[in-house]
Amino acid sequence: MPYSFMIGPGDEFGIQAERWTPLHATVEGWIESLALAHHASMSARRITRVTGDDVDGIALDGYEPVREVRGLADTWWRGRDSLVAIYSGEAECLSFPRGRRALVYSGLDEWGLRGGVEP
Secondary structure (H helix, E strand, C coil), X not given: CCCEEEECCCCCEEEECCCEEEEECCHHHHXXXXXXXXXXXXXXXXXXXXXXXXXXXXXXCCCEECHHHCECCEEEEECCCEEEEEECHHHXXXXXXXHCEEEEXXXXXXXXXXXXXXX
């Protein structure tokens, strides 16, 4: 990998290469994001990968941020029947905007959306 994982001065979890880029406000947020990615991938009926400038075309109206992941450069959004993970940190850290990517996990029921977390 062209970067190192690091913990920042304010306990942020991020990556260091050309520059420091915090991905999540805490290590716990990063762990939550990994757990959510696994859960969503097992529950979704469809997973759509979006890359580069097309990430900007994802309409997040009606979505709410998933606060548990404490996202900074990498964020998660919860909609009516889908979850969206937007990964911008690596692209930002490496000054490579086309490296942005998003995964849209759709066709989720209430368990798939929240996994036992109260709304």
